[in-house]
Amino acid sequence: MIPDTEQALADAIKSARGPLAIQGGGTRGLRPMGDVLSTSGLSGISLYEPGALTIVAQAGTPVSEIESALAAENQRLAFEPMDHRVLLGTEGEPTLGGVIAANVSGPRRIQGGAARDYALGVRYVDGAGNIVKNGGRVMKNVTGYDLVKLMCGSFGTLGVMTEVALKVLPVPETQGTLMLRGLEDRAAVAAMAKAMGSPYEITGAAHCAKILDDDPVTALRVEGFEASVAYRLEQLKALFADEGADMLIASDEMSLWFWEGVRDAGKFSTAEGDVWRVSCKPTAGPDLVAASGAEECYYDWGGGLIWFLMPHGTDLRARLGRYDGHATRVRGGSDTVPQFEPEAPGVARISEGLRARFDPRGILNPGLMSPMTREVA
């Protein structure tokens, strides 16, 4: 089903007799059971005010369309959403609704925030077919509960978004990356913490054990006006003068290529195995990596996000044990290992309660985020 109006989408949900698999561009490799309900028929930018840093578009609007409209005004989606096609080999066009439903954020998460931090308002259809709006199109809004955040990262299990309002930001004049070579994981995480504890506004901090002639590389990105970027890169070099690591300032092309790779997990695109994302306290990262027994991994978000390449079917969570954070499998399937981190009992009860209220028949992407506890009505 590809409804072309919000009302048609509401009718489709109302009249559904079984589970619905909610889909935007279908690029993120999620395959919930049920008839496919696509938002791709709801497409187009309805309002764009560069002077107010706001854009409003229908949920099925391709991200590429939004990005080119923004680029024409020298603005961008500052949360740097990943393009899952690179890692998953999927086809199609990623949509705005998909980005928000999955709360997809890239390396700039550490400084600029996640997709959820830029979402200002939503319209959605709940599991009973009600059309609901929340938030708006202004940057500060505490009018009632923030269901916008709740919809972000709900993977279509609470409602099907039809329209999203976003805050956007200007594209900085330039960017630059300092690369430190040869640091072991622990030293790399400490270096990233040191940089992010400095006033030089790091907008990307990643560490790869194997890339560029197999030498470990720790990369720190800054963005802004040209003179400021040059100044901050020099200050960072001075900060690490005593570390003994080789330092180089990446060329523009190299920097852009590197961060796109970090964003899209390009490193694992052709490798065999499951790919996992682990969100943790940065300083806990090296111990988690040691515990994982992973063949390959890399750190983003200053160490707060670790990408793991694991043999098919590995239960990474069992290997990591207890820690402050969570693990999500981004590529690969398993009948026994859930894709999303099971929630603690108290939190799970709340989540289940919310699903039961937003989707009383349990028809929206059932079983995608959590085990099915209700019969699909």
Next chain:
Amino acid sequence: MEMPIPDAGVLARKDRVVARLQGALPADAVIHDQAETRAYECDALTAYKCPPMVAVLPTTTQEVSDVLRICHEEGVPVVPRGSGTSLAGGALPTADCVILGVARMNDVLETDYENRTIKVQTGRTNLSVTGAVEENGFFYAPDPSSQLACAIAGNIAMNSGGAHCLKYGVTTNNLMGVTMVMMDGEVVEVGGGHMDSGGLDLLGLICGSEGQLGVVTEATLRILPKPEGARPVLMGFDDNEVAGACVSDIIKAGVLPVAIEFMDRLCIETCENFAHAGYPMCEALLIVEVEGSEAEIDHQLSLIMEIARRHNPVELRESKSAEESALIWLGRKSAFGAIGQINDYMCLDGTIPVSSLPFVLRRIGEMSKEYGLRVGNVFHAGDGNMHPLILFDANKPGDLELCEEFGAEVLKLCVEAGGCLTGEHGVGIEKRDLMTFQYAPEDLEAQMAVKDVFDPQWLLNPAKVFPLAVSEQRRSVAMAAE
């Protein structure tokens, strides 16, 4: 302002409730004497007062859990309270309620500079969170004007903002985890020292829920390294609309100031008389602040001043020192106090798209004449969060009502312009009855369904956020179920 009729059954059980609370808390933590409970009769929305039945001041999460479990069993409504600085009546009691104040819970539990987080008990004041980390070069970014007094608990409840959130975001963008006690006493942990949630974003839902979903006792907050420096430029214009256009041009130019503050003539004059900040007498004043190294600040200020010059400012004063910066900010930061000295006022908090600024300011000016009440405008222009201050005379019969009517019309205007009723103060009781203007019945139903899940009996701060008529059925079903 209408409040629900106190539950006679609850009032009749007062002695038993007090005894049970005394059994769970130290003697001085349960306040039930009628003279003493008056200390909790209102928050910063002082026009409305009602002493609670009891006030409790627990010191640990376990004590909060015990209080809530007892109140849950006894069917007693609970109104959580941070420092009582809400401008929206978020902590206004009802006569049959227990006020749960977290003011005694103000410990720093953990500072973690490597991971850039701090964990605190939520009774801690906003400014003292920064106080705990500034020696090491860090700060906590959200900076509501009441930051000296307001508690993190209230900041989370209202999703508080501040002057610098144009760059750093509001509370929800800086909150990483909470320990929250549910109405039945269950303690849940949401989020923590890591970024983003694994399941649903309950943290985002809890932040800004006005104490209606649970009582947050501990919070993990993001701290940031202090910038190398910051300096503002002050600019004066002889026309509000020109100032508005200048704001829009600055934002479009790709400079991202940490703050853009706006004041109109009434505020400029009042603040100048009060603080002697050397403000120019003109129609509109902007304070634009940027951060970075000295060279970066110079560069950004020069770009901003170049844009400002295109709008023919009557004054353009770049701060050259810490003293000059402090002087520029002095007037703005004392605005509410300064106006409070000359008059009673009501502070509004609507947000509008920045592009609508000139239109909305003009309409407020016209409405001011229609109502015969003066209005001062002082606000965060970068993000369209307005704070019209309507002046009235509390001693003049009917003036408060007239002022409230005018205020409601201004907020409706904000909604019509594409904005919202409240940008950072919260709904509380103050904007409760206007919610139907911004939201359709099914929009409110979705929000109330969330409360049903967290607090099925509607005992937590039940008379807030939703119009009483809209929430009545849920509240009365809960009461009947006792």
